[in-house]
Structure formats: C-alpha cells, structure tokens
Amino acid sequence: MLLVPQCIDLLKGLLEHGRLTLKQMFDRVNSAVREGKSFVVNTLNRKLVTLDSVQETLIKLVTARYVERCPAPEPVLAPPPPKDNASTQKRGAKTQQIEEPKTREQEVLEAAVPVEAIRFSVITNTEPDVDGEKKEIKSSTVTAREKRKYDALESDEFGAAETVVYRANFEEFIRRLRHKACVDSVRARLDDGAATVLSAMLDATRNAETEVKTKKSGPSAASFGGGLLLTFFWFCLVGLLVHPLLASPSLGVLGSVKARYVSLSMSSIYEEVIKNEAGRNMTLEHLRASLAELSNPPVVKGSDDSYSIDFEKIIELAHTDEVESVVLKRYGRDAYRIFRLLSKEGRLMETEKIADATFVGKKDAPKVLYKLWKDDYLHMEKLVVAAARQMQFLLWKVKKETLWKHVLDEMFHAALNLRIRQATEVDKEKELLLLPAEKRTGALHDRNNRLRNVKILIQSSLVKLDDSIMLFYDF
Amino acid sequence: MSLKRKQPDKKSPADSLSDHEHILYNLIRGKQDIGIWAGDMKREINLPNNIFNKSLKSLQAKNLIKEVVNIQNKGRKHYMAAEFEPSKEISGGAWYVDGKLDVDFINIVRAQCVRHIVRLKVATLEGISDALKRSGVFREDLTKQQIEEILRALVLDGDIVELKSNGSGVFANVPVGKVCYKSKGGSVGEPRIGAFVSIPCGVCPQIGLCTPDGIISPKTCEYYTKWFDF
Numbered sequence A: 001m002l003l004v005p006q007c008i009d010l011l012k013g014l015l016e017h018g019r020l021t022l023k024q025m026f027d028r029v030n031s032a033v034r035e036g037k038s039f040v041v042n043t044l045n046r047k048l049v050t051l052d053s054v055q056e057t058l059i060k061l062v063t064a065r066y067v068e069r070c071p072a073p074e075p076v077l078a079p080p081p082p083k084d085n086a087s088t089q090k091r092g093a094k095t096q097q098i099e100e101p102k103t104r105e106q107e108v109l110e111a112a113v114p115v116e117a118i119r120f121s122v123i124t125n126t127e128p129d130v131d132g133e134k135k136e137i138k139s140s141t142v143t144a145r146e147k148r149k150y151d152a153l154e155s156d157e158f159g160a161a162e163t164v165v166y167r168a169n170f171e172e173f174i175r176r177l178r179h180k181a182c183v184d185s186v187r188a189r190l191d192d193g194a195a196t197v198l199s200a201m202l203d204a205t206r207n208a209e210t211e212v213k214t215k216k217s218g219p220s221a222a223s224f225g226g227g228l229l230l231t232f233f234w235f236c237l238v239g240l241l242v243h244p245l246l247a248s249p250s251l252g253v254l255g256s257v258k259a260r261y262v263s264l265s266m267s268s269i270y271e272e273v274i275k276n277e278a279g280r281n282m283t284l285e286h287l288r289a290s291l292a293e294l295s296n297p298p299v300v301k302g303s304d305d306s307y308s309i310d311f312e313k314i315i316e317l318a319h320t321d322e323v324e325s326v327v328l329k330r331y332g333r334d335a336y337r338i339f340r341l342l343s344k345e346g347r348l349m350e351t352e353k354i355a356d357a358t359f360v361g362k363k364d365a366p367k368v369l370y371k372l373w374k375d376d377y378l379h380m381e382k383l384v385v386a387a388a389r390q391m392q393f394l395l396w397k398v399k400k401e402t403l404w405k406h407v408l409d410e411m412f413h414a415a416l417n418l419r420i421r422q423a424t425e426v427d428k429e430k431e432l433l434l435l436p437a438e439k440r441t442g443a444l445h446d447r448n449n450r451l452r453n454v455k456i457l458i459q460s461s462l463v464k465l466d467d468s469i470m471l472f473y474d475f
Numbered sequence B: 001m002s003l004k005r006k007q008p009d010k011k012s013p014a015d016s017l018s019d020h021e022h023i024l025y026n027l028i029r030g031k032q033d034i035g036i037w038a039g040d041m042k043r044e045i046n047l048p049n050n051i052f053n054k055s056l057k058s059l060q061a062k063n064l065i066k067e068v069v070n071i072q073n074k075g076r077k078h079y080m081a082a083e084f085e086p087s088k089e090i091s092g093g094a095w096y097v098d099g100k101l102d103v104d105f106i107n108i109v110r111a112q113c114v115r116h117i118v119r120l121k122v123a124t125l126e127g128i129s130d131a132l133k134r135s136g137v138f139r140e141d142l143t144k145q146q147i148e149e150i151l152r153a154l155v156l157d158g159d160i161v162e163l164k165s166n167g168s169g170v171f172a173n174v175p176v177g178k179v180c181y182k183s184k185g186g187s188v189g190e191p192r193i194g195a196f197v198s199i200p201c202g203v204c205p206q207i208g209l210c211t212p213d214g215i216i217s218p219k220t221c222e223y224y225t226k227w228f229d230f
C-alpha cells in the first residue's frame, strides 16, 4: 500500500502527457517532489525517489494492466492478399459470412498493438551483468516464443529502455469502471450481499474477460472535453488504486473462458467471496440466496452449478434506472408509472389502456403522455379506425435505442451547462480573485467562500455526471 | 335494434308513456349500458326542443332513465335506461365513482395489499386475495382481477417486486415458476437518484430550449442561482 501514492503520481504524469518513457517518468516524479506537488511528499518527507522505486511502481501498474507499452509507431503490415477469385472461393462461403473484411486502418491498428506479454511488460534499467546484458524484461507471463518475438522487436522498433514509451491503458480503466458501475447498480437494486457476490465473481473472472465491450473499445468519451475526462479519470484512479487489487493482480481464471460470459461454480464463487472483507462471514446458504436474488431479473445466469454474469443485462437495468429517475423527478409520479409500464411492455399501447393499468385519471393520462412525447421521451403513433364513426386512437411506446441517445445528449448538454456556469461564476468574481488572499476579508471573504463552494459543487457534479455519461457511452 | 328488444314489464310505468316518451325511451334503452348523449338523441329523433325536454324530464321522473357521468366527456348530459349499469367505457371502470378515479379507495386497497405482502414475505395473487377476504376490511370482496390490477400498479411504482418462485428458501411454499410478489424493503417507492437528476439541468423542463447565449441560458439560469443558495 505504500506504493499507492507513487502509482498515482506516475499515472497523473501519463494522463497529463499522454506517453512517457521510464526516464521521463523518473524525472517528472522527482521534479514534482522538489516542487512539493507530489503525492509521495508526505510519506517520504520530500526525499527524492530512486529509479528503482519508479521502476517498481511501473511494474505494479503494468502488471495490474493500468499502464501499457505504446503500440509500435510504424507497424509492419503484410501486403494485402491478391484479389483473385479462385482463392476467395477456396476460403469458403462460411468464413465470408461470419467475418466482415477488415479495413486497412483496422489492420494497421491491430498490427501496432504488441502481443499481450510485450504490451504488459517493463524494460528495466539494470547495472550491466557480467556478460554485458543491460536490459531486462519483466513480465509475469512471457513465454519463450514471446521472448523471441520481443527480442526481434527490441532490435528494431523499441530500441533501448529509454526509448520504450508507456501510456495509461484506458481499456483497463473502462473495464474496471464498468465492473464498479455493475456492482454499484446491483447494490442499489438489491442489497450489499448481492453486490459482494457479484464483486467476487468479477474478481474471479477479471483476467478472463478480454473485451471492454463488444462493439466499443478505447476512451471514446475523450471526444468530449479532454479536461473533463482527465478530471474524471483522475478521481477514478484515486478510487481504484486505493482498492487493494494492486496487491493481488493475478487471480486464477476459473471455469471456461469466453470473451464476456465466464462460468463459475458455486464453490469457486464461495472461495472468492470469503476472500473479501465484506464476504468473510457469508455462509453458503446466504450465497445461495444472493445468487437467487441476482437471477431475478437475470443479471447472473445459473444452471447446473454454473453461474455467469450477464453484463448487458446489468448495464441495461442501470440505463433504465437512470432514465426512470429523470422521468420521476422531471415529470412526476404518474409519468414515472406510465413510463415504467411502457418500458416494461416494450410495445405500442393505447392511451386508455395505459390510464387503466397505471391508475392515472383518464383525463390526465393524455396530458402526461403528451408531455413525455413532446420532450422526446416517448414515441407516438396515430391509429384511425373507420367503423360506423371514424375513431382515432393514440398509441405510445418507449423506444429505448433513440431515447438512450437522447438522454445521453441531454447529459452532454448538462455537462456543458455546468462548465459554462462555472466560467460565468468565476468571471463575475474576477476582481475579487485578483486581490491577495489576506485582503479578502468581511463580505469579500464570504464571496470568496461562496465561489469556492460553487466550484466544489460543480466539479463534483461533473465527476458524477461523467459516471452516468460513461454508463451510456462506453459501457 | 329497439324493435327486437323485449317490451318492458306490463305493470311498469312504461305503459303510461306518451308517444314521444315512448320513442325517446326506446332509443335510450336500445343503447343499453353505453347510454346516449342528449345531443345525439335530438339528432336521431328530431323532436321539437320543448317536447324533447319535457319527455326527457318525465322519463326521469318515472325512474325509467337516469343521468350518468360519461368519463369521456363529463360536461355532456348522458342518459341510460335505469336497469343498466354504465359500461367501463362510460364509467371509467371499477375504480371510478361518478366519473372520477376513486383515489381514496384505491389507496386503501394498495395499503392493504402491501401490508399482507410484507406480512407473508412472499405472496401469490391467490394468497393476497384470501388474506384480504379474511381480513374483512372491504364490505364487498374484490375480484382477483381488481387485486391484480392494484398489484401491477404497485410493481410499477416500485413498492413491490414481481418474481417467479424458484421453489426454495422463501419460495418453499410456492410452486416453481409461479408469479409472486415481494415487498421491496427499505427503499419503498424511491428509485435510486441518478447523477443526472441531482443537478438542475437533469430535472429542467427547459433543457430543450436552453442554449449558451439564448434567452434561456446557463449563464443566467435561475435554477442554478437557487442551487447555489448555500
């Protein structure tokens, strides 16, 4: 745990600069120590950090996959296959149906990513050995084959330890944050017991989960205000690093390995549960009850003593919770009940049927529905029936795909509003801010305090809002 | 259609009806539990206004017809033969009284259902229905359909949750796969407050009209000013 502040220092540098070599990290950390801006200052009494300790911290971060080696700057690509018909036919229709051809851009990106073991390895600077070897590769899982590949790479692309550049691995952060969001969501829906079980299952399957999300990867939210993302990651990484996971980064993979659904047996879940502080006193009976809770709705699927987490379901429920809470607060309880009905049914329903099922007065229901529709929270269709008298019915539906996008847009809009308002508030007090601190007394002192509180409120809201934005954008 | 109907009882006051009253009565009675709006009647039978009004009053005085509230249009005078009860389309259904949702009664039924679910821990529709019957709180027993409607609304409100029995633990007495209801526990009815709604823009009805430099703008927004009122 002593290394945690150092990890934060290192990551802060990587987030601020994008990419750094070991040497640059070492210099940066020490200049921060000298300027008193380092997280380690308090613990180490401004003593300069040694290269060894920076290396050690880097290895910790790389082993936990929070940091990775940057992709090769100029990847070597195999020439595109000749477009002759015969060979395409030979490959067979089956492969063609399943795999969409990759674009050249995708191929380049893929080729640039080093193999797993290299991606998560650290080239350390050591004193020359007797046989003159200076560099050493440190990684927990390098096989002989990979070592050979590394040696080949080393000779051309990466050069010496000084030229190897590292960067924060956003994929891993997003994966961990997704896990955290899942556990939080389950805790809010069910209880602490269910959250502890889910968290243990995630710990046990972490290494087997290879994708952040099937269709998305990388820090896509970065397209929205880099500053915001940086602040957000900054808070998150402090939260994550304090977690004792750095102490046990390589948990064994249990059960069969699939990209997203890893199955675990009851006993392996139990083993993991009791490793945790929160689950230490959990009985097998309690675990069984929590698993039953988790299967209704099925966020954990279980059959024949084999349980797997359904991430999509958890995220979908978390989306629904967030949107429902907007409907409740913005449009009231009747709207909330109507919205929940339509979202649960997932089909078009007629005004009167909706009023009956939700106990909303028949006169009020159309008004509520209209308001939700006007603000793009509902989809509406008109149905004209030409019987003895022509009758018109209105049918309503929650269209999740479009609504989720709409809510995300509103969240981005809200984040922008927060930042604009913060700038306005600071601007209003710019004269006050020019005064030296000791002159801000009396009423000026109060104004100064108010501004500070406004900034704290806006900043913390931005961080929380970014959590929700990630939920809709990245997870 | 009115011709096919059975004539009223020999001794009924309908015997002593004038021709106009007869026509009007037949028309209203022909509409059964749907009844008819005075305006539609006038159009259909085409009587002079004064005769029409007189006949209508007379039929009411003889208790052959009654005025009912039509949920679709409460302002209109709507009539129905005395022996019919307004259909669901006209009255609004079992939960409506005089065209208004009977909120007090609904709330009592809701509270009773929740009380029994909490007591039983996990309850089926039948279990709740039996418990309500035995409690004797209601003068008339509620139908299963009525109870189910209330339970569904409670689920939508987040006060209770609907689950399928897995046959073990709390579900030990319920057949596997049967739908049950369970109380939500501590946080009844209060969904998790999302991050978005904890800032003014999340609950703002004007968000669609709000622009950085518009009339509605975060720079001048009153919701924010209130929010900063520490």
Ligand code: SF4
Pocket: A417, B200, B201, B202, B204, B205, B206, B207, B208, B210, B211, B216, B217, B218, B219, B221, B222, B223, B224
């Ligand atoms: S800034 Fe004010 S007006 Fe604009 S969306 Fe937010 S709360 Fe509404």
